[in-house]
Amino acid sequence: MIRFFAFIFALALLASGASAFSPEHTTKIVQLLEKGEADCARLEPVYQFDCFRKSYSDAIRETRAYRDYSNAGKALRGVEKTLSAIVKQNRDTTKPKIKLGGQRYTAVRPEAVAAGAKAFHAARNEAATMLLRATGRSKVHYTRIAEALNSNKVLIRSLNEFGIGQSIRTASLVLVASAHFLRS
Numbered sequence: 001m002i003r004f005f006a007f008i009f010a011l012a013l014l015a016s017g018a019s020a021f022s023p024e025h026t027t028k029i030v031q032l033l034e035k036g037e038a039d040c041a042r043l044e045p046v047y048q049f050d051c052f053r054k055s056y057s058d059a060i061r062e063t064r065a066y067r068d069y070s071n072a073g074k075a076l077r078g079v080e081k082t083l084s085a086i087v088k089q090n091r092d093t094t095k096p097k098i099k100l101g102g103q104r105y106t107a108v109r110p111e112a113v114a115a116g117a118k119a120f121h122a123a124r125n126e127a128a129t130m131l132l133r134a135t136g137r138s139k140v141h142y143t144r145i146a147e148a149l150n151s152n153k154v155l156i157r158s159l160n161e162f163g164i165g166q167s168i169r170t171a172s173l174v175l176v177a178s179a180h181f182l183r184s
Contacts (some may be wrong), residue, residue, distance in 0.1 A: 051082035
């Protein structure tokens with residue numbers, strides 16, 4: 001009888017969404033973010049916002065597989081919403097959509113790249129800060145995801161031609177140093 005109830009409980013747990021952190025699942029989320037960075041690096045800066053938006057969307061979808069990753073999903077969703085707003089508000093209708101790896105990407109107006117990069121940077125920093133504040137069992141997993149966010153510097157490197165890359169890089173170094181301090 002006890003086995004029967006344990007079995008029913010396990011089925012209910014599975015039906016409600018799996019729980020528990022796993023190094024493999026955290027790695028999958030990190031790899032999606034890193035793959036997005038590599039893919040987006042191949043695009044012009046005007047297309048990178050939409051590329052990063054889709055990359056973050058893929059990572060968010062992966063956080064839904066386990067309830068314990070829900071706060072990571074919320075942090076990533078903030079970045080994805082910022083990127084969606086940038087693309088929606090600054091869509092460049094004079095440039096065609098481009099295709100890379102089966103995905104189509106929309107360009108933003110060139111004059112919106114600098115302000116968009118600052119907004120992306122701020123949203124990413126906010127998400128990383130939320131993740132780095134994690135405690136308990138989530139700390140090690142959320143820290144790995146936060147580190148992947150901090151590695152998304154492709155767009156920032158592309159912005160040197162717009163004259164704002166250095167100030168964003170400096171702010172990023174401050175965030176990385178704070179993250180290291182918080183982990184200690």
